[in-house]
Amino acid sequence: MWFLCEPGYVPDFNDLTLLPFCAGLTLLGLIASWAAWRRRGLASGVRGVAWSLLPVSLYMTGLLELLWDVVKSVTSWVTHLIFSPTVWAGVALFGVSVVLYVVSGVARTRRGDAPEKVAKPKQVSDAIGELTASGPPAASAKPTKQAKPAKAPKAGKSQESSEFDEIEDILKRHGIN
Structure with a gap:
């Protein structure tokens, strides 16, 4: 025994x-x-x-024999893992390889060897009026508001007239005037 x-x-x-x-x-x-x-x-x-x-x-x-074989195999594997210096050496080498890979990535980005970044695609507002290989922009793509110089209020008009001017501009942009 x-x-x-x-x-x-x-x-x-x-x-x-x-x-x-x-x-x-x-x-x-x-x-x-x-x-x-x-x-x-x-x-x-x-x-x-x-x-x-x-x-x-x-x-x-026959499932009891199968269950017994599974328990026996798992127990054998665990004891082999715990008590084998070869397995622990393999685990250590795996850890060293992971650390070296991470260090090489950090060193690459610091030195400037990083791969060049891919150019970002144009936004819809930039591509309006431009024909590309994929064709004209989709109908759902609406142009964004273009920056226009602000109008200086005229000296003789009151606050109400400037509001009406803004409303008139909006109606013209939508083709209602």
Whole structure:
């Protein structure tokens, strides 16, 4: 039994010990289900029977052996990962490569070797009236308001006339005058 103390030891799947173990779990579950049915009612008893039948059903379908193999493989992998200096050396090299990649990117941008930025496409307001390879701008593209020099109020007109002038300008731009 000294081999049980070795790291990474997982016993093999054994039909002779697993079948009686599953049958015992099912029998204990059925007894507990009967007791739950008597105390808490039909729903608790039926739920207990459902859980009680799982160990034998897993054994009979072969899923218990599959589950055992998965647990055994994961345990072996984890112990190999933890106790292997080769794996830790590989993890360290991976970390060094990531750090070097990041440092090279920082050094590249500081030195000015960064790739040139792609020119931004023209905005709709810049492209109005311009024919491009894709054709004229879409009908939904509305021109933005062009900056016009502000009109200086005339000395003889009041505030009301300047408001009317603004309204008149707006109507002219929309073709209503």
